[in-house]
Amino acid sequence: MNAFSRILANVQLRRQSTSLVVGVLFVVTLYASVCNLLLSPDSMFYVSTYTITLMGKYLCYALLALSVDVVWGYCGVLSLGHGAFFALGGYGMGMYLMRQIGDRGVYGNPELPDFMVFLNWDTLPWYWFGMDQFWFAMLMAMLVPGLLAFTFGWLAFRSRVTGVYLSIMTQALTFALMLAFFRNEMGFGGNNGLTDFKDLLGFDLQSDNTRVTLFVLTATFLALAFLVSRFIMDSRFGRVILAIRDSEARARFVGYRTESYKVWLFVYSAVLAAIAGAMYVPQVGIINPGEFSPINSIEMVVWVAVGGRGTLYGAIVGALLVNYAKTRFTAIMPDGWLFALGALFVWVTIFLPQGLVGYFEKLLAKFKNSNGGGGAASPAGAKEASS
Numbered sequence: 001m002n003a004f005s006r007i008l009a010n011v012q013l014r015r016q017s018t019s020l021v022v023g024v025l026f027v028v029t030l031y032a033s034v035c036n037l038l039l040s041p042d043s044m045f046y047v048s049t050y051t052i053t054l055m056g057k058y059l060c061y062a063l064l065a066l067s068v069d070v071v072w073g074y075c076g077v078l079s080l081g082h083g084a085f086f087a088l089g090g091y092g093m094g095m096y097l098m099r100q101i102g103d104r105g106v107y108g109n110p111e112l113p114d115f116m117v118f119l120n121w122d123t124l125p126w127y128w129f130g131m132d133q134f135w136f137a138m139l140m141a142m143l144v145p146g147l148l149a150f151t152f153g154w155l156a157f158r159s160r161v162t163g164v165y166l167s168i169m170t171q172a173l174t175f176a177l178m179l180a181f182f183r184n185e186m187g188f189g190g191n192n193g194l195t196d197f198k199d200l201l202g203f204d205l206q207s208d209n210t211r212v213t214l215f216v217l218t219a220t221f222l223a224l225a226f227l228v229s230r231f232i233m234d235s236r237f238g239r240v241i242l243a244i245r246d247s248e249a250r251a252r253f254v255g256y257r258t259e260s261y262k263v264w265l266f267v268y269s270a271v272l273a274a275i276a277g278a279m280y281v282p283q284v285g286i287i288n289p290g291e292f293s294p295i296n297s298i299e300m301v302v303w304v305a306v307g308g309r310g311t312l313y314g315a316i317v318g319a320l321l322v323n324y325a326k327t328r329f330t331a332i333m334p335d336g337w338l339f340a341l342g343a344l345f346v347w348v349t350i351f352l353p354q355g356l357v358g359y360f361e362k363l364l365a366k367f368k369n370s371n372g373g374g375g376a377a378s379p380a381g382a383k384e385a386s387s
Contacts, residue, residue: 193288
């Protein structure tokens with residue numbers, strides 16, 4: 001009966017956390033959007049367009065952190081290369097936005113982006129064909145990272161590469177792509193990347209309405225990704241993933257093809273990261289090879305660790321808190337942020353190994369114990385994050 005009560009408590013906690021995350025996201029998005037569009041800038045409740053854009057960027061990071069938590073928190077695969085999938089998705093969106101500029105560019109060429117005219121390119125590269133169509137560009141923004149993740153995962157997982165070796169390989173992949181995209185002859189803008197975007201689907205990217213719409217769409221994608229990820233992790237597939245994380249050899253021994261499960265979860269995670277990148281670019285107005293930087297992928301891991309891995313909502317909380325702290329801290333000490341980030345990661349690793357969410361779940365469990373409210377149940381997120 002004790003075990004049965006624990007299972008029921010875990011299920012109830014997951015349902016409550018899902019409802020809470022989606023509910024808070026809906027309320028905050030609705031409040032910020034209404035206060036921006038309907039209130040006067042003189043009102044104390046007015047939310048500026050800058051704040052809307054900043055919040056949209058934070059939500060993109062939250063979706064990215066969610067993609068990392070899916071493979072690290074639930075499958076035990078520590079990827080230090082998710083920045084590559086994020087950047088590839090961003091370049092897919094950036095290529096579409098560049099094609100929409102047309103003859104409004106500096107050089108007035110209706111076919112070639114400005115950087116190609118500057119570099120004396122005569123014709124559009126073949127891999128830019130079709131990128132003037134939104135549906136095709138978005139398909140490529142998800143398909144290319146997904147294929148890269150599938151190829152890399154199939155080779156790595158079939159070879160049974162695990163642990164720190166896999167982490168190093170994913171980081172090497174990201175670094176290699178960064179070096180490649182820095183080259184002008186690659187046809188992606190080189191060091192400067194892609195920028196100076198004008199409109200998206202005919203809507204001016206500088207207008208308040210477009211900014212709010214992008215913010216709402218990002219929140220919607222985050223909520224959908226959270227719900228789908230929760231459904232996957234609560235399904236039979238998710239239970240096998242947890243078994244692989246806890247003991248891959250045992251799962252393989254009882255007949256599961258563990259490499260197949262890991263590959264498909266890795267692909268799903270990569271697609272989520274690519275969607276985050278695609279939503280990020282029109283809101284910040286630029287995509288360049290710096291997004292491939294290995295330090296970015298390491299920061300994503302810190303977000304998840306701070307929030308609490310293996311919980312999904314912990315990754316969202318960690319991404320929002322750390323990036324808000326980054327915005328504040330870099331305004332005070334621009335050169336000290338990396339030191340603060342490193343110190344934060346060390347502090348969390350030593351004192352909060354289950355992250356902030358795991359810590360508060362323990363406090364909640366103690367509170368229930370003291371009030372006789374189902375003390376046998378241990379928090380689901382804390383249990384899942386313990387490995």
